[in-house]
Amino acid sequence: MQAELVDIRNHMAQYPPFDEMTEELLDRVVGDIEVVYFKAGSQILELGDPSSWLFYVRSGAVEIYRRTGELYNRISEGEVFGQFGLLMNRKVRFPAKALEDVLLYKIPYDTFQYLWENDDNFADFVEIEDRSRLRSAVSRREKSNQLMTSKVTRLISREPVSAPHTVRLQEAARIMTEHGVSALLLMDEEGEKPLLKGIITDRDLRTRALSEALASETPISEIMSEGLITIRSNMFIFEAMLTMLHNNVHHLPVMDRDEVRGVIALSDIVKYESQSSLYLVSNIYHQQDVKGLKKISLDVRDSFVRMVNEDANSHMIGSAMAGIGRSFTQRLLTLGEEKLGPPPVPYCFMALGSMARDEQLVVTDQDNAMILDDSFVPEEHDEYFLALAKFVSDGLAECGYTYCTGDIMATNQKWRQPLRVWKDYFTDWIDNPKAEALLNSNIFFDLDGIYGETDFAEQLKTLVADKASNSQRFLAMLARNALNRTPPIGFFRTFVLEEDGKHQKTFNLKRRGTAPLSDLIRVHALACGSRAQNSFERLKAIGNTKLLLEDDLGNLRDALEFISIVRIRHQALAIEAGRQPDNNVRPEDLSPFERSHLKDAFQVVSGAQKFLKFRYHATVARNV
Amino acid sequence: MSSEEQAGNSVTRLPWPDQFEALAEQSKSPILRAFYESGCVSPETPMSEVPFVALDFETTGLDASQHSIVSIGLVPFTLDGIQLGKARHWIVRPKLPLHQTSITIHGITHSDIDQAPDMKDILKDLFASLNGRIPVVHYRNIERSFFDAALRWRLGEGIRFPLIDTMAIEAHLHPDRNPSRWQRLLGKKPVSIRLADSRLRYGLPHYAAHNALIDAVATAELLQAQVLHHFSRKTRIGDLWL
Numbered sequence: 106m107q108a109e110l111v112d113i114r115n116h117m118a119q120y121p122p123f124d125e126m127t128e129e130l131l132d133r134v135v136g137d138i139e140v141v142y143f144k145a146g147s148q149i150l151e152l153g154d155p156s157s158w159l160f161y162v163r164s165g166a167v168e169i170y171r172r173t174g175e176l177y178n179r180i181s182e183g184e185v186f187g188q189f190g191l192l193m194n195r196k197v198r199f200p201a202k203a204l205e206d207v208l209l210y211k212i213p214y215d216t217f218q219y220l221w222e223n224d225d226n227f228a229d230f231v232e233i234e235d236r237s238r239l240r241s242a243v244s245r246r247e248k249s250n251q252l253m254t255s256k257v258t259r260l261i262s263r264e265p266v267s268a269p270h271t272v273r274l275q276e277a278a279r280i281m282t283e284h285g286v287s288a289l290l291l292m293d294e295e296g297e298k299p300l301l302k303g304i305i306t307d308r309d310l311r312t313r314a315l316s317e318a319l320a321s322e323t324p325i326s327e328i329m330s331e332g333l334i335t336i337r338s339n340m341f342i343f344e345a346m347l348t349m350l351h352n353n354v355h356h357l358p359v360m361d362r363d364e365v366r367g368v369i370a371l372s373d374i375v376k377y378e379s380q381s382s383l384y385l386v387s388n389i390y391h392q393q394d395v396k397g398l399k400k401i402s403l404d405v406r407d408s409f410v411r412m413v414n415e416d417a418n419s420h421m422i423g424s425a426m427a428g429i430g431r432s433f434t435q436r437l438l439t440l441g442e443e444k445l446g447p448p449p450v451p452y453c454f455m456a457l458g459s460m461a462r463d464e465q466l467v468v469t470d471q472d473n474a475m476i477l478d479d480s481f482v483p484e485e486h487d488e489y490f491l492a493l494a495k496f497v498s499d500g501l502a503e504c505g506y507t508y509c510t511g512d513i514m515a516t517n518q519k520w521r522q523p524l525r526v527w528k529d530y531f532t533d534w535i536d537n538p539k540a541e542a543l544l545n546s547n548i549f550f551d552l553d554g555i556y557g558e559t560d561f562a563e564q565l566k567t568l569v570a571d572k573a574s575n576s577q578r579f580l581a582m583l584a585r586n587a588l589n590r591t592p593p594i595g596f597f598r599t600f601v602l603e604e605d606g607k608h609q610k611t612f613n614l615k616r617r618g619t620a621p622l623s624d625l626i627r628v629h630a631l632a633c634g635s636r637a638q639n640s641f642e643r644l645k646a647i648g649n650t651k652l653l654l655e656d657d658l659g660n661l662r663d664a665l666e667f668i669s670i671v672r673i674r675h676q677a678l679a680i681e682a683g684r685q686p687d688n689n690v691r692p693e694d695l696s697p698f699e700r701s702h703l704k705d706a707f708q709v710v711s712g713a714q715k716f717l718k719f720r721y722h723a724t725v726a727r728n729v
Numbered sequence: 730m731s732s733e734e735q736a737g738n739s740v741t742r743l744p745w746p747d748q749f750e751a752l753a754e755q756s757k758s759p760i761l762r763a764f765y766e767s768g769c770v771s772p773e774t775p776m777s778e779v780p781f782v783a784l785d786f787e788t789t790g791l792d793a794s795q796h797s798i799v800s801i802g803l804v805p806f807t808l809d810g811i812q813l814g815k816a817r818h819w820i821v822r823p824k825l826p827l828h829q830t831s832i833t834i835h836g837i838t839h840s841d842i843d844q845a846p847d848m849k850d851i852l853k854d855l856f857a858s859l860n861g862r863i864p865v866v867h868y869r870n871i872e873r874s875f876f877d878a879a880l881r882w883r884l885g886e887g888i889r890f891p892l893i894d895t896m897a898i899e900a901h902l903h904p905d906r907n908p909s910r911w912q913r914l915l916g917k918k919p920v921s922i923r924l925a926d927s928r929l930r931y932g933l934p935h936y937a938a939h940n941a942l943i944d945a946v947a948t949a950e951l952l953q954a955q956v957l958h959h960f961s962r963k964t965r966i967g968d969l970w971l
Contacts (some may be wrong), residue, residue, distance in 0.1 A: 109942035139810030206932035
C-alpha cells in the first residue's frame with residue numbers, strides 16, 4: 106500500500122474485523138482494494154451472479170435482500186457484506202441494493218481467502234455472521250417447506266379411536282359420533298395384542314350402509330375396508346400424501362411397527378398446503394407408459410437443483426430423491442402388472458443401497474431385488490417375475506437409473522428368490538462371514554420393501570437386526586470391509602488427490618467421503634440391533650445405546666451432513682453449468698470455508714475408522 | 730509561420746486517435762513515442778470500457794512558467810473499480826525554491842524535497858502507468874500545462890493528450906453557480922466546484938489528508954459518481970473528453 110493511502114487504512118482500522126488486524130495485513134488488504142461508487146437505488150449484487158468480492162461500505166448505506174425479495178439487513182459505514190456467497194458456492198445468495206449513494210471498497214476473493222486462512226479473528230467474524238444467516242435460512246425453509254421436513258406424527262392430534270371389529274353398524278356410528286372422528290379403526294382383539302383389522306369412514310357409512318339401507322345390526326366387518334394401506338410413523342408428511350394419492354385413500358393409519366399410533370386424514374395434510382416439487386412425484390403416478398415416465402424423468406434434475414437452491418439439507422434431498430426413485434419403480438411395477446397380468450404368487454419388490462437408505466442423489470444406478478412368496482414354484486411362476494423384473498429394470502434405465510454394474514437387480518435370478526431363500530442368504534452371510542463375499546453383499550444390509558408384500562422385507566430386517574448384533578465375527582468382517590476406503594486426507598491436513606478420467610487432480614466425495622461414513626455407521630447400527638436404514642436414523646439408534654459418546658455421534662452427524670451437502674452442491678453446480686454431475690471435486694473449486702470444514706469432516710471419518718477397527722477387532726483386509 | 734508549425738497545426742486538428750498516430754511518428758523522445766504508440770481509445774468508446782488514470786499534481790504555484798511540480802499521485806481505474814494496488818505517488822525536486830505557503834498545504838518539507846529525485850528520473854515509471862489510459866484530473870489547467878512544461882524542460886518536447894476534467898463537468902452542470910448581486914441579496918449561495926465541495930454533492934466521503942495520491946483517488950471517485958448521476962455507462966468518451 107502507498108503510504109499516502111493511510112486515510113483509507115485508518116478508516117477500516119476502526120471497524121471489525123479489521124480493527125484487530127496487524128498493520129502489515131491491513132496494508133496488504135488496502136493494496137488489493139478496488140473502489141467503486143453506486144448511485145442510490147441501483148442494484149449492487151444480483152441473485153445468482155458470480156460472487157467475487159467482499160464489500161466494505163466506506164460511506165452510504167446498502168440494503169440486503171432475501172431471495173424472496175424481503176428485506177434482510179441494512180448495512181452502513183464500516184460494515185461488510187457479500188461474504189455468504191464467497192464462503193459457500195461463489196454465487197450471490199443475498200442481493201444488495203444501494204439505499205443511498207455509496208462508496209464501496211471491494212476486497213477480491215483471493216484476499217478474502219488469504220485473510221480467512223491467516224487471520225482467525227477475521228475467519229470467526231465472517232463465519233459467525235454466516236452461521237446466523239444459515240440459521241435464519243433454515244428456519245425460513247422450515248416455514249415454507251414443512252411438508253418435506255415434518256414427520257407424519259406431527260399431524261396426529263389424538264389417540265386413535267378404535268372398536269372391536271365385531272361391533273354392529275349402529276354401535277360403530279355411535280362411537281364415531283361420540284368421539285367426533287371421520288374414521289374408526291377396527292381391531293382384532295382376540296390375540297395377545299390387538300391387531301389392526303380394518304377401517305370404516307363416514308363416506309363408507311354413507312355409500313355402503315345408508316344407501317344400501319343396511320340393518321343397524323349388520324356386523325361392521327361386512328362393510329369395513331380391509332388390507333389397509335398404512336404408513337410408518339417416521340415418514341415425512343409428503344410421503345403420506347404420496348401414499349394417499351397413489352392408493353386413492355383419504356385416511357391413513359400411522360403405525361409404529363404393529364401398533365397404531367393414530368390416523369391422519371387428507372384434510373390434515375391439505376392444511377399444510379403445498380406448491381412444492383411434489384408435483385413431479387404425483388405426476389409420476391399419472392403416466393400411462395414408459396415413454397411418459399421417461400419424459401418426466403428429465404425434470405428430476407431440475408427438482409434436485411431447486412431443492413439445493415432452497416437450502417434443503419442432505420437428509421431431505423436424499424429422501425426426496427429416493428422418494429422419486431421409489432415412485433418411478435412403483436409406477437413401473439403397476440404398469441408391468443397391467444401388462445403381464447396379476448402376479449401368480451405374492452411378492453415384494455425391494456430397493457437396496459442408497460434408495461433404501463433414503464440417501465439417493467441424481468447420479469445413481471438401480472439396485473433392487475424381489476422377494477417371492479414361499480409358495481413360489483420356479484417352473485410355473487418365474488417366467489412371469491423375470492418378465493416383470495425386466496420390464497421394471499429396463500424402464501428404470503430409460504428414466505436415467507442405469508443398470509447396476511454388479512448385477513444386483515431383480516433380473517438376476519439369484520436376487521429373485523422366495524422369502525425362505527432370502528432368509529438363508531442372510532443367515533449364511535451373518536453366520537459364515539467371508540470378507541470378500543460380504544463386500545459384495547454389503548448393499549443388502551440397506552434394504553427396503555417398496556412394493557407388494559412389504560412385510561417380507563420387514564421380516565428380513567427383523568432377522569438381520571436379531572442376528573447381526575450377536576455375531577462378533579460378522580461385525581468384525583463388516584468393520585474390516587468398512588476400512589477399505591479411507592478419507593482423502595494426508596499429513597498436515599493436505600488433500601490426497603487422485604487423477605480422474607479427464608486427468609484432473611481430484612478427490613472423490615462419495616468413495617472417500619460419504620461411502621466410508623455410511624459403511625461405518627451401518628456396522629455400529631447392526632451391532633446395536635437397529636432396524637433403521639437411513640444413516641441419520643441409524644446414528645439416532647446408536648445414540649440410544651451408548652455405543653458411541655454423544656460428542657462422537659454429533660461429530661459423525663455433522664461430518665456426514667457436511668460432506669453430503671458439499672457433494673450435493675457440487676452436483677447441482679454441474680447440472681446448472683450443463684455438465685454431467687459426478688463425485689470428483691477439485692480442491693480449488695471449493696471455497697476456503699468448504700475446504701477447511703471438509704478437512705475437519707474427513708478427520709472425523711478417519712478417527713471414527715480407527716475406533717471401528719479397535720471396537721470390532723477388525724484388521725484391515727489385504728488384496729480386496 | 731514555419732512549415733513545421735503548419736504541420737503541427739494540422740496534426741492538432743485531427744481526432745485524438747489519429748493525432749496520437751501522427752505524434753508517434755514525429756516524436757523524437759522514446760518515452761513520448763511509446764506513450765503515443767500505446768494509442769488512444771476511439772471517441773465512440775463507451776465510458777464503461779475506457780481505461781482511465783486519475784492524475785494529480787501538487788505544485789509550488791499556479792503558473793507553469795514560474796512554478797514547478799512537487800509531487801505526483803496517480804491511480805488507474807475504470808467505472809467498475811479504482812485499483813488502489815496500482816496507485817503511485819512520487820515527490821520530485823522542484824527547479825525553483827519551495828514557497829512557504831505550499832509547504833503548509835502539501836505537508837511536504839524541505840528535507841523531503843532534498844532527498845527527492847528529479848522528475849526525469851521517474852518518467853519511465855510515471856509513463857508506465859499512463860500509457861494507454863485516459864487521464865482524469867480536477868482542473869485541467871494545472872496538470873496539462875505543468876506536465877507539458879516539465880517535459881519540454883526535460884525532454885525538449887511537450888506532450889498532448891485528451892483528458893477528462895471533473896471540474897469542467899461540474900462547471901457545465903452548474904452554469905449559474907455564481908449568483909448575481911440580486912440573487913445574492915435573496916440569499917442564494919454560490920456553488921463551489923472545488924474537488925472537496927463537489928464530492929459532497931454526491932455523498933462522497935471527506936478525506937482528512939491532503940496529498941496528490943488521495944486527491945487522485947478522490948477525483949476518480951468523483952468521475953464514477955458524475956457518470957452515474959448525470960450521464961451513463963454508455964456515454965461516448967468523445968462527449969466528455971477535452
